[in-house]
Amino acid sequence: xxxxxxxxxxxxxxxxxxxxxxxxxxxxxxxxxxxxxxxxxxxxxxxxxxxxxxxxxxxxxxxxxxxxxxxxxxxxxxxxxxxxxxxxxxxxxxxxxxxxxxxxxxxxxxxxxxxxxxxxxxxxxxxxxxxxxxxxxxxxxxxxxxxxxxxxxxxxxxxxxxxxxxxxxxxxxxxxxxxxxxxxxxxxxxxxxxxxxxxxxxxxxxxxxxxxxxxxxxxxxxxxxxxxxxxxxxxxxxxxxxxxxxxxxxxxxxxxxxxxx
Numbered sequence: 578x579x580x581x582x583x584x585x586x587x588x589x590x591x592x593x594x595x596x597x598x599x600x601x602x603x604x605x606x607x608x609x610x611x612x613x614x615x616x617x618x619x620x621x622x623x624x625x626x627x628x629x630x631x632x633x634x635x636x637x638x639x640x641x642x643x644x645x646x647x648x649x650x651x652x653x654x655x656x657x658x659x660x661x662x663x664x665x666x667x668x669x670x671x672x673x674x675x676x677x678x679x680x681x682x683x684x685x686x687x688x689x690x691x692x693x694x695x696x697x698x699x700x701x702x703x704x705x706x707x708x709x710x711x712x713x714x715x716x717x718x719x720x721x722x723x724x725x726x727x728x729x730x731x732x733x734x735x736x737x738x739x740x741x742x743x744x745x746x747x748x749x750x751x752x753x754x755x756x757x758x759x760x761x762x763x764x765x766x767x768x769x770x771x772x773x774x775x776x777x778x779x780x781x782x783x784x785x786x787x788x789x790x791x792x793x794x795x796x797x798x799x800x801x802x803x804x805x806x807x808x809x810x811x812x813x814x815x816x817x818x819x820x821x822x823x824x825x826x827x828x829x830x831x832x833x834x835x836x837x838x
Contacts, residue, residue: 579620580642580798584610585632587648588625590776597776605647605774605781609676612787613645619794626651631659638662643672643797645790647774648682660684668764670804672797674790677774680735685770688763689737695755696732702750704728704773706757710744715758715769715792723785729775731755737770747772758789760796765804767797810836 586606590597601608606623613621624632626648638644644663648655660683667673667688675685680693704725708716732753738761745758757772771789773780780786814832815824830836 579618580794581640582610582613582619582621582643582645582794583624583633583637583641584613584621584645585624585647586626587650588627589650594776600779601776601781605776608781609645609647609790612781613791613794615787616791616795619791621645621794626654631655633659633663635662638666638671639803641666641671642799643674643794645674645676645794646679646682646684647676649678649776652682655683657683660687664688664763665808667766667768668807670765670799670802672766672794672799673768674793674797675768675770677729677772680737680770688768689761691738692736695735696730696753698730698732698749698751698753699775699777700730700751701727701778702730704730705748706745706773707748708744709746710742713742713744714796715744715760715789717792718788719785725773725778725780725783725786727778728773728780729778731757731772745772764807765799765801767799769793769797810838812836 584606586604588604591601591604606625610621610623613619663684664687679685686693705722707722708719710716730749730751730753732755735756740759740761742760743756747755747757755772759770761768771793773786812830812833815822
């Protein structure tokens with residue numbers, strides 16, 4: 578069974594910037610999806626900001642195992658109800674890959690609960706990504722490091738929660754370093770943030786970057802499927818306690834009554 582993956586793209590710079598359009602004539606989201614589809618275990622389709630419901634209807638998200646997210650120019654245009662819809666699916670077990678400038682996306686900040694801010698510089702610097710967790714599945718098939726000749730610099734401090742795992746650390750020509758590949762788990766969902774991907778450089782055409790994305794989708798996939806009851810908060814009746822108990826003292830709720838949310 579293939580991993581049903583949706584690559585979400587903001588799809589603005591591809592339409593308004595000649596440099597970006599020249600590198601990604603079909604859109605960055607299409608380039609990423611085509612790379613993922615070279616692996617027979619992944620079935621990747623695309624969605625964009627401009628589509629109804631941003632291409633992320635409840636029905637489509639229900640059938641999505643992993644969502645890949647790239648945004649930059651207009652994070653604010655993403656509707657809050659769609660953000661909550663995606664967060665709900667992550668909690669239930671849908672995997673999420675957040676790429677590059679998606680660190681400021683509403684969905685990433687929603688799931689991290691922090692500002693997700695960082696230093697940056699747009700100068701086409703060489704980026705050397707060190708694989709500091711070589712046995713991690715996301716690093717499968719990679720050497721001890723790989724390089725991108727031209728990239729935007731991201732530098733620490735990166736205001737995100739302490740990750741579950743750090744897979745990559747980047748060094749830039751200007752001297753800064755950055756935790757470029759980190760994982761978290763929110764509810765039943767696996768999250769992977771991968772730093773490279775500035776739109777004016779051909780980063781997503783790079784074979785090693787494509788390999789990381791394929792590995793990331795496979796890692797983020799939860800083969801156990803949806804954990805729909807993660808949202809439940811049942812009021813357990815006294816008579817259904819695992820051990821016999823006697824009800825004592827005053828209470829706010831009647832038997833079986835729903836709690837406050």
